[in-house]
Amino acid sequence: EAQVTQNPRYLITVTGKKLTVTCSQNMNHEYMSWYRQDPGLGLRQIYYSMNVEVTDKGDVPEGYKVSRKEKRNFPLILESPSPNQTSLYFCASSPGLTWGNQPQHFGDGTRLSIL
Amino acid sequence: GIQVEQSPPDLILQEGANSTLRCNFSDSVNNLQWFHQNPWGQLINLFYIPSGTKQNGRLSATTVATERYSLLYISSSQTTDSGVYFCAVHAGGTSYGKLTFGQGTILTVHP
Numbered sequence: 001e002a003q004v005t006q007n008p009r010y011l012i013t014v015t016g017k018k019l020t021v022t023c024s025q026n027m028n029h030e031y032m033s034w035y036r037q038d039p040g041l042g043l044r045q046i047y048y049s050m051n052v053e054v055t056d057k058g059d060v061p062e063g064y065k066v067s068r069k070e071k072r073n074f075p076l077i078l079e080s081p082s083p084n085q086t087s088l089y090f091c092a093s094s095p096g097l098t099w100g101n102q103p104q105h106f107g108d109g110t111r112l113s114i115l
Numbered sequence: 116g117i118q119v120e121q122s123p124p125d126l127i128l129q130e131g132a133n134s135t136l137r138c139n140f141s142d143s144v145n146n147l148q149w150f151h152q153n154p155w156g157q158l159i160n161l162f163y164i165p166s167g168t169k170q171n172g173r174l175s176a177t178t179v180a181t182e183r184y185s186l187l188y189i190s191s192s193q194t195t196d197s198g199v200y201f202c203a204v205h206a207g208g209t210s211y212g213k214l215t216f217g218q219g220t221i222l223t224v225h226p
Contacts, residue, residue, distance in 0.1 A: 031212070033214060035214075035216075042201070042216050042217065042218045042219055043201065043203070043216040044216070045213055045214050045215070048212045048213065048214070050212050056212055058213055058214075059116070059213070059215070088156065090158060092158075102146065102163065103148060103160040103162075103163040104148060104150075104160060104203075104214070105160065106150075106157070106158040106159075106160075108156070108157055109156050109157075109158075
């Protein structure tokens with residue numbers, strides 16, 4: 001089954017304790033992206049990756065890191081989490097942006113609470 | 116950056132009613148997508164529609180790129196249509212990797 005898998009789905013942690021949210025897709029997609037969703041602010045893009053070893057900032061990259069060492073994985077790293085990073089996070093992928101019809105497929109989300 | 120505005124912010128319908136959701140964007144775009152976020156939080160792609168009209172069952176969408184808007188039509192609404200509807204755009208030029216979402220329309224369909 002074609003899917004985008006995020007782990008963990010839920011996490012409660014404390015300020016300053018490094019964490020990684022993994023994202024994996026099995027569709028051989030080139031494009032991957034991370035978003036956060038906050039009440040009243042909608043969905044905002046954190047980082048995106050056009051292909052392996054190519055990443056770029058979205059609208060809210062501060063406090064986050066990403067890497068794209070292989071096509072299927074795009075982990076989101078919070079080196080020193082803070083309470084303002086408490087949010088619902090989504091990973092998404094699509095075949096690529098250079099060939100037209102490219103709907104995004106989303107993971108089921110990761111709810112992070114940072115105390 | 117590009118601005119995306121959706122209207123109305125909230126919509127309440129009786130089952131069986133029709134509705135139109137609107138998405139305005141401030142600049143030319145490479146693509147436009149409509150998503151439905153169900154009450155369990157899952158985001159489902161409805162349409163990829165940079166221009167023209169598409170239909171999928173009771174849902175259809177039209178994008179008029181030259182006038183910078185898109186419409187999502189829901190006919191004969193059902194309670195399962197409830198949730199939040201987002202449009203999102205990839206801007207043109209060097210920022211085409213960025214995806215910008217509108218604030219969403221919260222749809223509630225009562226039986």
